Amino acid sequence: MLDFALYVATIAAVYALFALSLNLQAGVTGLLNFGHVAFFGVGAYSSGIVALHGGHWLLGVLVGVVVSSLLGAVIGRLGRTLAADYWAIVTLAVAECLRLVVVNEGDLTGGPQGISGIAGPFSSVSGLAGSLSWLVLCVVLAALAYLVAETLTGMQFGRVLRLLREEPMLAASLGHNITAEKTRVLAVAAPIAAVGGSVYTLYISYIGPNQLLPIETFLVFTMLIIGGIGNNRGAVFGALVIQLIYAGSRFLKDIFPIPDQSASSVRLLIVGLVLTAFLMTRPEGLFAEKLRRIDVHQ
Amino acid sequence: MKLQAKDLTAGYVAGVNILNGISFDLADQEIMTVIGPNGSGKSTFLKCLMGFVPARTGTVTVSGTDCTRDAAHRRVRRHRMAFVPQLDNVFGPLSIRDNVRAGGQYMPRRERERRADELLGRYPALGDRQNARADSLSGGERQLLAVCRALMPRPDVLLLDEPSAGLSPAKVTELFDTIVDIRARENVTVLCVEQNAVQSLAVSDRGIVLVQGQVALEGAAHELLLDPQVSELYLGGLPASTPEVQSVVKGVL
Ligand SMILES: Nc1ncnc2c1ncn2[C@@H]1O[C@H](COP(=O)(O)OP(=O)(O)OP(=O)(O)O)[C@@H](O)[C@H]1O
Ligand SMILES: [Mg+2]
Numbered sequence: 001m002l003d004f005a006l007y008v009a010t011i012a013a014v015y016a017l018f019a020l021s022l023n024l025q026a027g028v029t030g031l032l033n034f035g036h037v038a039f040f041g042v043g044a045y046s047s048g049i050v051a052l053h054g055g056h057w058l059l060g061v062l063v064g065v066v067v068s069s070l071l072g073a074v075i076g077r078l079g080r081t082l083a084a085d086y087w088a089i090v091t092l093a094v095a096e097c098l099r100l101v102v103v104n105e106g107d108l109t110g111g112p113q114g115i116s117g118i119a120g121p122f123s124s125v126s127g128l129a130g131s132l133s134w135l136v137l138c139v140v141l142a143a144l145a146y147l148v149a150e151t152l153t154g155m156q157f158g159r160v161l162r163l164l165r166e167e168p169m170l171a172a173s174l175g176h177n178i179t180a181e182k183t184r185v186l187a188v189a190a191p192i193a194a195v196g197g198s199v200y201t202l203y204i205s206y207i208g209p210n211q212l213l214p215i216e217t218f219l220v221f222t223m224l225i226i227g228g229i230g231n232n233r234g235a236v237f238g239a240l241v242i243q244l245i246y247a248g249s250r251f252l253k254d255i256f257p258i259p260d261q262s263a264s265s266v267r268l269l270i271v272g273l274v275l276t277a278f279l280m281t282r283p284e285g286l287f288a289e290k291l292r293r294i295d296v297h298q
Numbered sequence: 299m300k301l302q303a304k305d306l307t308a309g310y311v312a313g314v315n316i317l318n319g320i321s322f323d324l325a326d327q328e329i330m331t332v333i334g335p336n337g338s339g340k341s342t343f344l345k346c347l348m349g350f351v352p353a354r355t356g357t358v359t360v361s362g363t364d365c366t367r368d369a370a371h372r373r374v375r376r377h378r379m380a381f382v383p384q385l386d387n388v389f390g391p392l393s394i395r396d397n398v399r400a401g402g403q404y405m406p407r408r409e410r411e412r413r414a415d416e417l418l419g420r421y422p423a424l425g426d427r428q429n430a431r432a433d434s435l436s437g438g439e440r441q442l443l444a445v446c447r448a449l450m451p452r453p454d455v456l457l458l459d460e461p462s463a464g465l466s467p468a469k470v471t472e473l474f475d476t477i478v479d480i481r482a483r484e485n486v487t488v489l490c491v492e493q494n495a496v497q498s499l500a501v502s503d504r505g506i507v508l509v510q511g512q513v514a515l516e517g518a519a520h521e522l523l524l525d526p527q528v529s530e531l532y533l534g535g536l537p538a539s540t541p542e543v544q545s546v547v548k549g550v551l
Contacts, residue, residue: 169350172370173381175404175451179369 004247006131010203012243013138017196019223019235020145024189026221027230027289028153030165031182032088035075035095037216039190041102042068043197048115048207049108057120057202064194072190076183092214099212114208118201134203141199142236145192149232152188161185215268222275228285237286245270299359300326300487301347301455306356307511308346315354316342318511324504329481329488331498331519333528334508340491341384343508344457347489348381349373360455375404380453382444384460384491390433394424397432397443401450410450417446420483438469442476449484456480458490462497470494474501499523507531 018040025031043064050060075094079087102109109115122133152158163171164178172178201207219242227238249267252258258266278285301324309316316339324330334340345351347358349370357366360377373379388397398417402410418425423439424446432443441461448456461477462470478501481488492498499505502519507528515528522528 167387169345169370169383170387172350173348173374173383173448174400175371175374177369177371 002128003131006135008243008247010131010135010138011200012240013135013142014196014200014203015220015223015239015243016142016236017145017199018193018220019227019239020142020149020232021189021193021196022217022220023224023230023232023235024149024152024161024185024192027224027235028158028165029161029182029185030084031079031186032084033075033091033186034088034214034217035091035093035098036193036220037212037214038071038091038095038098039068039193040197040200040216041095041098041212042071042190043194044201044207044211045102045109045115045197046194047198047201048110048118051118051202052110052115057198060202061195061198064198065191068190068194069187072186072188073183076186077179079182080179092217095212095214095217099209102209102212110208112209114206114210116206118205118207120202120205123205138199138203141195145195146232146236148192149235153232219271222271224285225275225283226278226285228287228289230289231285231287234285234287234289241274241286242271245274299323300328300361301489302357302359303347304357304359306343306346306358307354308342308351309354310342310351316351316511317346319356320508320511320513321356322506322513322516324487324489327481327485327487328503329477329490329501330504330506331495331502332489332491332506332508333493333495333498334514338508339511340508341459342511344381344459344489344491347457348379374451374453378452378454379457380448380451380455381457382441382448382459382461384463388432388435388440388443388447390431392432393429394418394432394435394443395428398424398428398446398450401447405451413450413452417449421446438465438473441465441473445476445480449480449486452484453486455487455489458488460491460493462492462494467497470497474498477501495528496523 018036021039022033022036025033025036043061046064046067047057047060050063051057075091078090082090103112105111121137122130125133153161160171160176160181164176164181168178223238223242224235225238226241227236228234246267249263249270252266253260253263302322304321306317306320307315320343322330332340332343342351346353349365349368349372353366357364359365360373360379363377365373365377368377374381389400392400395414395418398414399410402413405413418428421442424443427434432440435443445456445458445461458477462473465473474497477488477490480486490498490502499519499522505517505519505522506513507515507522515522515525517525
């Protein structure tokens with residue numbers, strides 16, 4: 001039971017990284033990145049592939065950070081020619097392309113079976129000490145990501161990002177290069193998610209293409225909506241809530257006669273119900289964005 | 299010529315042009331008023347000149363340089379254009395001074411402060427309470443603040459979208475006097491979209507009547523003021539959006 005609790009807490013910390021990253025994009029800047037899972041995937045597979053070739057785990061993390069940042073910048077540049085809604089669709093397509101490449105480039109990625117037996121930093125530490133080490137690492141990383149996100153959103157840069165979201169025309173009239181700012185925020189946010197992907201892969205020592213399904217992106221969006229989109233604390237909290245729902249749903253089958261194969265569908269059903277409940281009763285989430293509203297009417 | 303457009307067409311939806319071939323020249327330090335019925339494309343015209351709505355055909359030239367393909371921020375930073383959008387977009391919760399400074403984001407710090415001092419010193423309505431929140435200002439003062447923010451980087455061309463909207467007649471006259479004063483002090487060329495045609499044309503050098511995305515009439519401002527069609531449409535007190543007026547406007551074409 002303690003092991004399970006540690007596992008849930010560790011995974012929640014990893015998801016906090018994804019949520020913080022997406023919050024910078026979708027929450028603060030208003031960039032609806034429906035392919036957010038691609039950044040996770042780049043981190044995860046960088047770690048997996050480097051491990052497969054006997055490289056040090058740190059190298060895998062580093063490769064993931066660099067490649068994801070480049071990918072983020074490229075996706076951001078697409079916003080130069082695409083309107084926001086088309087851009088959102090393209091991000092989804094990019095993530096799906098990445099997943100299909102992963103499935104089909106078996107030599108590099110292990111194909112549909114994925115890569116297993118990946119050695120992480122605490123592979124030699126067994127038992128409770130190992131689990132605790134992982135928890136500490138992931139919580140420290142999530143805390144760092146939180147600090148980075150808070151700093152970025154608190155700075156002048158964050159003000160500009162929110163202005164881009166609310167009044168893009170006014171932002172450009174003040175001389176801000178909209179495409180460049182969007183590209184920059186994606187290049188900064190992507191590595192946060194990639195580190196999450198790497199750590200996740202090293203932690204469970206496996207990565208497969210099913211972890212790159214679009215549902216993962218929408219799960220992170222759900223975290224943001226529950227926690228309060230635009231608020232970093234909300235992102236962390238949303239990640240925790242979703243992980244608790246996921247963890248709790250395992251015990252449902254002890255109470256209700258749910259067949260094993262439907263357990264994951266039931267989980268998603270619960271997440272969907274919670275999401276709907278929030279959208280209907282508290283659309284601003286648990287922590288509303290700390291916005292100083294711009295009052296355009298008198 | 300300071301600002302020049304040739305055969306400008308633009309629109310939002312594929313296949314539908316809102317601007318249908320607009321051409322005009324504006325000499326250095328002239329003030330030009332653009333009038334026209336609601337939905338005739340006046341705001342779109344300004345957005346196209348700024349690069350927010352891309353031109354489908356035609357060119358926009360500023361100070362002799364073609365900027366048709368440049369993004370809006372380049373027109374602001376390189377071509378020295380400034381734009382005050384139709385809604386008053388001051389940052390209510392920020393101080394008046396911070397609002398002015400926001401216009402000089404890319405100026406060196408000391409230069410920015412000096413310029414903010416200069417502008418705030420010129421307009422006591424703003425300068426005397428520069429640390430108060432901008433949403434404590436009246437409508438006219440807000441408009442002035444938005445204009446000051448746009449003036450921060452010393453633009454050559456100032457585009458205003460209905461700066462007098464929602465102001466009382468006395469304030470409208472005051473605002474246009476201020477615009478004339480700004481032209482003299484800042485050596486700026488002004489293009490102003492307006493509903494208050496009389497007051498605006500009265501201080502302008504030239505005017506354009508835009509109807510369905512085309513230049514229906516163009517000329518010296520005082521001539522437009524005397525033009526029977528214009529006076530009937532805009533100066534006779536009939537709101538421009540009524541069907542009768544619309545039909546007359548179509549007759550102008
Ligand atoms: N973002 C947009 N997307 C699609 N169509 C638009 C958009 N903005 C304006 N239009 C359309 O373009 C036409 C011209 O609009 P525009 O705002 O330029 O008119 P206007 O002359 O400024 O009107 P007003 O006097 O009301 O400000 C209108 O038919 C309007 O419906
Ligand atoms: Mg308009």
